Amino acid sequence: xxxxxxxxxxxxxxxxxxxxxxxxxxxxxxxxxxxxxxxxxxxxxxxxxxxxxxxxxxxxxxxxxxxxxxxxxxxxxxxxxxxxxxxx
Amino acid sequence: xxxxxxxxxxxxxxxxxxxxxxxxxxxxxxxxxxxxxxxxxxxxxxxxxxxxxxxxxxxxxxxxxxxxxxxxxxxxxxxxxxxxxxxxxxxxxxxxxxxxxxxxxxxxxxxxxxxxxxxxxxxxxxxxxxxxxxxxxxxxxxxxxxxxxxxxxxxxxxxxxxxxxxxxxxxxxxxxxxxxxxxxxxxxxxxxxxxxxxxxxxxxxxxxxxxxxxxxxxxxxxxxxxxxxxxxxxxxxxxxxxxxxxxxxxxxxxxx
Numbered sequence: 001x002x003x004x005x006x007x008x009x010x011x012x013x014x015x016x017x018x019x020x021x022x023x024x025x026x027x028x029x030x031x032x033x034x035x036x037x038x039x040x041x042x043x044x045x046x047x048x049x050x051x052x053x054x055x056x057x058x059x060x061x062x063x064x065x066x067x068x069x070x071x072x073x074x075x076x077x078x079x080x081x082x083x084x085x086x087x088x
Numbered sequence: 089x090x091x092x093x094x095x096x097x098x099x100x101x102x103x104x105x106x107x108x109x110x111x112x113x114x115x116x117x118x119x120x121x122x123x124x125x126x127x128x129x130x131x132x133x134x135x136x137x138x139x140x141x142x143x144x145x146x147x148x149x150x151x152x153x154x155x156x157x158x159x160x161x162x163x164x165x166x167x168x169x170x171x172x173x174x175x176x177x178x179x180x181x182x183x184x185x186x187x188x189x190x191x192x193x194x195x196x197x198x199x200x201x202x203x204x205x206x207x208x209x210x211x212x213x214x215x216x217x218x219x220x221x222x223x224x225x226x227x228x229x230x231x232x233x234x235x236x237x238x239x240x241x242x243x244x245x246x247x248x249x250x251x252x253x254x255x256x257x258x259x260x261x262x263x264x265x266x267x268x269x270x271x272x273x274x275x276x277x278x279x280x281x282x283x284x285x286x287x288x289x290x291x292x293x294x295x296x297x298x299x300x301x302x303x304x305x306x307x308x309x310x311x312x313x314x315x316x317x318x319x320x321x322x323x324x325x326x327x328x329x330x331x332x333x334x335x336x337x338x339x340x341x342x343x344x
Binding site for chain 1: 101165169170260264267268271272275328331332335
């Protein structure tokens, strides 16, 4: 009985590790969806603006990087959660 | 089958990123590969620009040409573009950040060395904290004690939204900015390091006298491709880090 309990406990531990890995992977994947779409929108519109007004390309590029930085923050937080779940 | 399991025997992350000290072992000032590479990167940048500026010819050639082009790129595309022509005196600082990060990222791709220093959290954290501190100091210098209310309460917002907006601004300007600056650099370099390791491990595992060797070109090609991609990432991350530093400092100078 005790042996069985120990075995079950071990399996539960393994299951927990596996679930952690799955959760980490899923968490990062889900966190990357929104920023992916967002960065696509930002860059696409920036290219539109640059094509329309090439003389403003410098300003547009700077603003584009700022926008990317804001959108990317969420994906980066997802990446940190992934690292914390997997390696911490 | 043993070959395949060998290929899947990916080394643990600590083997890829943690290096033992070889000088001053165990003490706080212990020197390992990462510290050595950091010093090497700094020395490389100094030596290159010293060589470039040693004999300043009217018609530049060789190292001077490259150095002038690089500095002009930083001054024109980052400093003047973001902070305006009146802030040209920031060029040395921004250029130092740019070339330091670039040198370290490129050292991470040199065979034998192959360890991007920024794949450890320490240096990105230091650089981000430096930007954060400078941003706050410049804000107080240019706007006085109005810097904090100017930052937290952007003009032209309905009164009812003010508390919520102030909270969001506080979070995004003073906490999320340095945090994302740090993690962006760190995450990009570490992901690249892991990606390269994956394909190197796979390539070396498939380098056998067996029928499996037909699959060898695939990881080898990917390793070459990823190396080229990492070259782009090295440049891009240095560029983004310095442009964001410039943006944050110039926002502190001019308010919203």
